[in-house]
Amino acid sequence: MRIERVTLHTAELQYAGDAYAFAGGRSYQQFTSSVVTLATVEGIEGYGEVCPCGPSYMPAFAKGLPACLDQLVPAVLGQDPRQTVAIDDVMEQALCGHAYAKAAIDLACWDLLGKAAGLPVYTLLGGLLNDSMPLHRIVPLADPETMAQTLDTFRAEGYRHFQIKLGHAMPEDRALLRRLATSIQPEETWVGDVNGAWRRDEALRFSRALAELDIYLEQPCADYDACRSVRRHGAHPVKLDESLNTLADVRRAMEDDAMDAMALKVSKFGGLTRSRVIRDLCVDAGIPMTIEDAWGSGIATAAYAHLAASTPTRCLLNTTDLHRYNTTQLAHGAPDVQQGRMTLSERPGLGVEPDLGRLGEPVRQWSV
Template sequence: VLDSTFVRIDTDEGLSGWAEGCPWGHTYLPAHGPGIRAGIETMAPAVLNMDPRRAGPINRAMDLALPGHLYAKAPLDIACWDIAGQAAGMPIAELLGGCYPAPIPVASSISTGTPRQMLAEIEGYRARGYRVHSAKVGANVEQDIERIRYLEENRLRSEVIFYDANRAWTRAEAVTVMNALTDLPVTFEQPCETLDDCLAVRRLTSHPIGIDERLDTLEDMTLIVSEGIAELINIKINRVGGLTRAARIRDLALAHGIGISVMPTGGTVLADTDAVHLAQTIPEPHRLRVWSCQDMITVDPAPGRGARVDDGMLSPPDEPGLGVAPDEEWLGEPVAVYLPGSE
């Protein structure tokens, strides 16, 4: 079960901005659903009455009110971008630097299993038009080598498979697997727990490495660039604190020729839509993929609206701002309301 927080910011001009914050459970990263709501309660007095179009001052006000806790700041930042886009009459992607309008491949998420089980899962997504897959590894060194070889032998030439260890390998395990597969042109994602671990592996291996769970801040991105840790990154909007901070990370990555995937940490079509807005500001070949968990959830707060997976691709809506808002009747009464002077 995922714990999502839907945020609406209202303005005195009659515009309302929406966003969603959704950690992937409570154990995946240092973030949890109730923490978003607690963080908003703390930060609300600091941002009420501010102009939501001024992303820089708003983010500074949040930082002064609550250092850290980026995941709690993300929905406030995104909702402000929604308002800014509506006020300007432009989609968020255009405000974030300009849109490269081609649809973006959506990566499937393939669970660790036997090689045949994993291939069967890929074939299921393949039948639905998916061309990019994220295959989870990290359970056993010998089995991981077998899995990767089998999947590469059965991969279509039009497909890309990223092998995602999700921090599961030790340094020795990562080096063993990667060096056993030097004949294959494959990419490994977050092989070890820390950036230091991944740098140590980088120095002993030749495959491209992607950083995901250990990219939280612009300082992390600066270290990745300066030390040459990775050739690819995953920007997860909720984890890095929203679109304002994500755009800074994007720009540094592009300046150094690093490939970029953009993803929600989890959530519904609202989270998918803010991610694809940022993704559409990244030019090819640096724009790699997005991710969506639309096929993993059983509820839909905005039926038929927002960014929808179509033949394995995702595009943002053309409407100003985020371009999607949830059904408020479906959401029910808000659990908290913050007004000027209510602190």
């Protein structure tokens, strides 16, 4: 099997709510998603999707992805897409960094590998260990009344895991969470996601003032060392996200005892090939994970859902249904969501197919 053609489509995903707002004054209503198709000489196609959460969230820029692919695609044309580690190595030699662009190709390779084997990707990643996965729902930053209403809506839809966006001035966040937390149910899991907005002293004051609340603090400070200090001296377990961008970062956090949980965003680490290694390292260390991505439609959701489904239950904190955050769907066959949980089909590969009618004409196309 050899790659003979690569095609890139882009599309705009409209957020289903009023605005997706989080710390630092960042607020988005639309996201640019990129869908890569790898076609083989045998006529089989694989699909990958990458959608950064705006240009100021993580080291990924949607408008730069075509230029990255101009460097990467010549290196992968003619290669066997089933050899995912070899493809990863080829891409690493062709372009330093830009893991998100490599992820688009890597995910399409795993889709092809599954189709060639006649197996769902979760089987190739370790087997189906979770036939139903808990979902967390993000409550965007807003005024307290709006956030309380959003929380009630999600709870009525069956969600029991919530990521509460913080990022006002710390005293306001403290009052906000104290108010929202009056509705916490015993079976619920709550994460206060600060997206790096606080100084270390602010995070510690917040944690000590709300020590009685059973919550995680996610990325309380922008700086890794400050987050590590909050982990050691605060009253809440700390979940890291933006501080972790490579396998080396994850290893360092484990060696430093700097986290109690982590957000494993598949495109940030370069796709499933590298994320699988991080997943297995966390499982061995007993670190629970939210397995997800920054944004995306059905293809991106399916990719990280296969990794989540093949993760031992004890280390899967939750995952998310990003495709349902958008008014537009770019694929058919996305994972099924019912009552705050997600399930995958038994279709081979990622189990999804792009909606070419919505994607329109290709932005780029390369061939042997």
